[in-house]
Amino acid sequence: MEPEINSGTSDESETQQNMSDETNSPEQKVVRERKPLVGIPLESSTRLKIAVKKLHVCGEWKWLQGGEDTCGICRMEFESACNMCKFPGDDCPLVVGTCRHAFHRHCIEKWIAAPSNQPRAQCPLCRQDWQIAD
């Protein structure tokens, strides 16, 4: 999160300037106080008034099961879609095997479906019998 906090005046350097000049130029102080405070005012223990004008919020999500960063089959990050999908997330979920190796569901399902893997498939990474963990 990266809050952009602005004081009531147009910028900080100006505010400081005003404070040091306060005693010498009372007019300037008056001008400063007249400016309306835009945004959400914050509590302040100083004479400065602070208002939040704008918040720029960034988020990140991660699969909890993933562990390692990329799918061993398509080599894409778990958080991006597999090579066959356009959209990451719920449309392209992960599955974890009993061997604790994780893959994009679409990648491992395609591997399991290969004729050479019938009737039982192995984990591409450790060759243990592939079974989805509960």
Place this chain on the structure above:
Amino acid sequence: MSDAAARRLMKELNQLKTENPAGLLIDNTITSHDLKQWKIGVVGAEGTLYAGEVFTLQFTFGPQYPFNSPEVIFVGDTIPAHPHIYSNGHICLSILSDDWTPALSVQSVCLSILSMLSSSKEKKHPIDDAIYVRTCNKNPSKTRWWFHDDSV
């Protein structure tokens, strides 16, 4: 070449270029414009029968890569004489057919082949070389391999 296969191959190529693994000549790797065919130089490891010798491996990828194994053969003027490598460049290596998994890669295949060369005790083609080379399919994946002698 499918989009999915091309995307993975592109990732592999970039990774090879940044990692530049020992024993592989990545700088003069030739890839066809659609990435379907690669030629990679490999160098025999020091202290082995093939020390310093340079060979060329040719990879051909199908649209189902990495769910299907690539076809990998030695090409060029020098085919290493090795008990599991036929004089036409075909390689008898289980990960190239029955034991392939999509977690393997160009890099891991190259390193497996280099390690296979390193453990060789004799520069000799397989006993059935003459017959095999005369009768085999051009594509080694059509061969029903019999894997034996895991020590070499």
